[in-house]
Amino acid sequence: MPCEACKRKCDLYDAFRSSGKAFPESSIIRAGFRKHEMICRQGDSVSHAIYLTSGTAKLYIEGINGHNIILYLMRPPAYIGLLSFFESIHYTYSVTAIEDAQVCMVKLDLLKELYLGNHEVLLRLNRAFGKSVALIMKKIICLNQKNIRGRIAESLLSLASFYGTDSFRLPVTRKELGEMSAISEENTVRLLTELRKEGIISIQGRDVTIIDTPLLSKISELG
Amino acid sequence: MPCEACKRKCDLYDAFRSSGKAFPESSIIRAGFRKHEMICRQGDSVSHAIYLTSGTAKLYIEGINGHNIILYLMRPPAYIGLLSFFESIHYTYSVTAIEDAQVCMVKLDLLKELYLGNHEVLLRLNRAFGKSVALIMKKIICLNQKNIRGRIAESLLSLASFYGTDSFRLPVTRKELGEMSAISEENTVRLLTELRKEGIISIQGRDVTIIDTPLLSKISELG
DNA sequence: ATGTAACATTGATATAAATCAACTATATTT
DNA sequence: AAATATAGTTGATTTATATCAATGTTACAT
Numbered sequence: 355m356p357c358e359a360c361k362r363k364c365d366l367y368d369a370f371r372s373s374g375k376a377f378p379e380s381s382i383i384r385a386g387f388r389k390h391e392m393i394c395r396q397g398d399s400v401s402h403a404i405y406l407t408s409g410t411a412k413l414y415i416e417g418i419n420g421h422n423i424i425l426y427l428m429r430p431p432a433y434i435g436l437l438s439f440f441e442s443i444h445y446t447y448s449v450t451a452i453e454d455a456q457v458c459m460v461k462l463d464l465l466k467e468l469y470l471g472n473h474e475v476l477l478r479l480n481r482a483f484g485k486s487v488a489l490i491m492k493k494i495i496c497l498n499q500k501n502i503r504g505r506i507a508e509s510l511l512s513l514a515s516f517y518g519t520d521s522f523r524l525p526v527t528r529k530e531l532g533e534m535s536a537i538s539e540e541n542t543v544r545l546l547t548e549l550r551k552e553g554i555i556s557i558q559g560r561d562v563t564i565i566d567t568p569l570l571s572k573i574s575e576l577g
Numbered sequence: 578m579p580c581e582a583c584k585r586k587c588d589l590y591d592a593f594r595s596s597g598k599a600f601p602e603s604s605i606i607r608a609g610f611r612k613h614e615m616i617c618r619q620g621d622s623v624s625h626a627i628y629l630t631s632g633t634a635k636l637y638i639e640g641i642n643g644h645n646i647i648l649y650l651m652r653p654p655a656y657i658g659l660l661s662f663f664e665s666i667h668y669t670y671s672v673t674a675i676e677d678a679q680v681c682m683v684k685l686d687l688l689k690e691l692y693l694g695n696h697e698v699l700l701r702l703n704r705a706f707g708k709s710v711a712l713i714m715k716k717i718i719c720l721n722q723k724n725i726r727g728r729i730a731e732s733l734l735s736l737a738s739f740y741g742t743d744s745f746r747l748p749v750t751r752k753e754l755g756e757m758s759a760i761s762e763e764n765t766v767r768l769l770t771e772l773r774k775e776g777i778i779s780i781q782g783r784d785v786t787i788i789d790t791p792l793l794s795k796i797s798e799l800g
Numbered sequence: 801a802t803g804t805a806a807c808a809t810t811g812a813t814a815t816a817a818a819t820c821a822a823c824t825a826t827a828t829t830t
Numbered sequence: 831a832a833a834t835a836t837a838g839t840t841g842a843t844t845t846a847t848a849t850c851a852a853t854g855t856t857a858c859a860t
Contacts (some may be wrong), residue, residue, distance in 0.1 A: 415717060418723070425717075493668075527838085528838060543840080559838095725847070749809075752807080761849075761850095762808085767809085802859100804860095806856085824839070826836080826838085
């Protein structure tokens with residue numbers, strides 16, 4: 355059943371309903387973000403649980419002199435504040451819309467009240483939490499143990515799995531693709547050209563097709 | 578009140594007691610590990626919650642061709658299986674004792690049963706969880722954005738805060754100190770010598786004293 | 801007490817990847 | 831439609847860091 359506030363299917367709304375409580379309409383804030391707008395900023399205090407209901411966003415760490423690391427992309431349904439729900443006073447990362455996005459926000463103390471009384475919500479949160487951690491672990495290994503060729507291969511494969519198809523339009527710039535793999539923009543371009551010339555991918559502008567998935571996987575593993 | 582099984586103060590035991598249930602004595606397994614023995618192995622299935630009650634251990638990711646990354650060290654009290662409690666079927670990391678260690682283990686389904694009925698346990702788990710995530714985020718930034726000098730500075734500072742003193746005995750080899758900072762063993766040695774010659778630290782064998790903490794912090798920040 | 805393995809150190813060399821620079825193409829805005 | 835900003839591309843150069851090699855030192859086992 356869609357949320358009464360935003361007319362969409364929503365985990366948070368379902369959770370409230372299943373908790374048996376009256377749905378506290380006023381407590382759910384809906385907000386829209388244009389492309390490039392920040393949904394939450396690293397260092398800001400965490401006051402609301404944020405739930406992405408439409409659009410696409412990037413979750414990234416802001417590092418030294420403007421060098422970011424994009425940990426992963428997000429599409430609905432996704433808990434944006436996930437990793438900061440519990441006992442993190444400040445966000446340890448930023449989230450920015452890379453396509454116009456809609457979110458629902460719930461005050462954090464309300465969510466806590468909810469999940470303490472509702473096992474289903476809690477298990478759902480924990481499951482999402484676990485997945486995020488697994489993703490991050492994989493990222494750490496990738497960034498620190500693979501060469502740039504292996505890293506870009508992994509990023510391309512993760513995008514394919516993100517979209518569920520081997521043909522997709524890059525949702526990010528070359529620079530951002532670099533930030534997903536901790537590679538400079540220039541080398542990102544070079545590597546894409548290289549992979550294209552080798553017939554492993556086809557790429558024109560932002561339209562990517564992975565031609566030889568097994569080989570790309572091998573590059574990702576060995577890199 | 579100490580645990581009946583292992584005669585030590587133990588969060589898990591307290592949790593069971595506070596849940597009002599009869600303490601399922603047989604369900605808590607106590608185990609000892611010698612230095613260098615593995616407590617859990619990356620890839621193995623998660624069956625028990627493991628709680629470190631004595632000794633010291635390192636939590637690390639096993640990467641490609643034997644290159645590990647140590648995420649952090651652990652001393653009691655610490656949930657070893659923490660990041661894998663929820664919905665992670667397999668460990669995404671390994672834990673090895675770096676000093677003889679004692680642990681308590683509880684079947685995972687029992688813990689789940691427990692924390693679903695007991696808010697205090699859950700909040701405690703979540704708090705620990707949140708701390709781990711914050712640590713890991715910091716690590717990602719450090720490893721990817723700082724030069725090796727900044728990285729080793731951060732590792733030394735984190736050891737000082739781990740022990741709560743500026744004078745401590747390194748619990749790890751040079752190679753492992755390198756694995757904490759993603760630096761080769763050789764460069765780790767070189768950097769330590771460099772910092773010693775500059776009068777920032779003193780180091781003889783494994784005995785370290787941080788002489789100029791403000792400067793070391795600056796190196797860590799700017800690195 | 802002696803041999804062996806693990807750990808630590810230093811210098812020389814190789815190399816992967818960033819940075820710098822200059823330029824082209826594609827979008828936005830006015 | 832022109833102007834400006836953003837995004838993408840390619841080559842040359844620099845540099846940080848790993849790797850290789852050789853050797854010293856300490857701890858541990860027999």
